[in-house]
Amino acid sequence: MRLQLIGQEVWNGLRRNLSVVVSVVLVTFISLSFVGAAILLQLQINQMKGFWYDRAQVGIYFCGPVDATETCTQTAATEEQVQAVQDVLASGAIAPYVGDVVFEDREQAYANFMEQFGGTASAEFASPETMNEALRVQPASPADAELIREATSALPGVLEVRDQQALLDPIFQVLNTASLAAIGVAVLMLVAAVLLISTTIRLSAFSRKRELGIMRLVGASNRFIQTPFIIEGVVAALLGAVLAAGSVIAIVHFFLQGYVAPMLQTIAIVTIDDALLVAPVLVGIGVLFAGVAAAVAIRRYLRI
Numbered sequence: 001m002r003l004q005l006i007g008q009e010v011w012n013g014l015r016r017n018l019s020v021v022v023s024v025v026l027v028t029f030i031s032l033s034f035v036g037a038a039i040l041l042q043l044q045i046n047q048m049k050g051f052w053y054d055r056a057q058v059g060i061y062f063c064g065p066v067d068a069t070e071t072c073t074q075t076a077a078t079e080e081q082v083q084a085v086q087d088v089l090a091s092g093a094i095a096p097y098v099g100d101v102v103f104e105d106r107e108q109a110y111a112n113f114m115e116q117f118g119g120t121a122s123a124e125f126a127s128p129e130t131m132n133e134a135l136r137v138q139p140a141s142p143a144d145a146e147l148i149r150e151a152t153s154a155l156p157g158v159l160e161v162r163d164q165q166a167l168l169d170p171i172f173q174v175l176n177t178a179s180l181a182a183i184g185v186a187v188l189m190l191v192a193a194v195l196l197i198s199t200t201i202r203l204s205a206f207s208r209k210r211e212l213g214i215m216r217l218v219g220a221s222n223r224f225i226q227t228p229f230i231i232e233g234v235v236a237a238l239l240g241a242v243l244a245a246g247s248v249i250a251i252v253h254f255f256l257q258g259y260v261a262p263m264l265q266t267i268a269i270v271t272i273d274d275a276l277l278v279a280p281v282l283v284g285i286g287v288l289f290a291g292v293a294a295a296v297a298i299r300r301y302l303r304i
Helices: 002-016 018-055 079-090 106-117 121-125 142-152 164-207 209-217 222-263 272-303
Strands: 058-062 098-104 134-139 158-163
Touching (some): 079 142, 134 142
């Protein structure tokens, strides 16, 4: 009987404040969609970091006939100097941090350059003679790239050492900033949803002020009076959270996996499994925030 009465009170409250309940659902849906997007974006960033950093190489470029630096004297690096660098990479102190080493001569460097920049203005002035010989070093782990650079950059015949990981860092910094911006917007929207839920509960309680007075007179406990209002807030937020979870799953399935992934086959894209892990998190956040907001709002109103 008590459950039936509570259910009836919840239904009456939702029906009387239908327009406000719809607003709660929409605000919760939008805010949790931002939360889901921020979580998925961070997962995507982490996957891309793992993918690209594992493939990032250290390029050791040797002196050419026109290079003049501390280690270059306008003469091309000799075979002995190239071998000396290879010996350092194969030495017992450095070898554990080196995964693979590939030598790139001028012809190969020119072919790679034309493959990337063929058809541009700079390609007109390129020739095998203008290219630098290089060693393409794959670190055993991304953290080992700096050690390889320090061990080889000052050797005779070495023009420069480029760490591809350093080139990727600014890109991931931009993506992390975008992720933080999405989280900031999501937090603001969640605050708006909490305030709207609190307002909805107070309006619902005010519209049933006479009924609440009667319930108090007949000896109803505060918990019995508060429960329907808390459930109202939770139900409204739950609907919005379910919609947000569904939208996150749909975006991953139809857009990321159905459209983006086939175009970017070499890049790891978040999967439907990731979305299914995020969905219950969104539902949990929605229910928790709504329950707390509704409980605080009705308790403060009943104390007035």
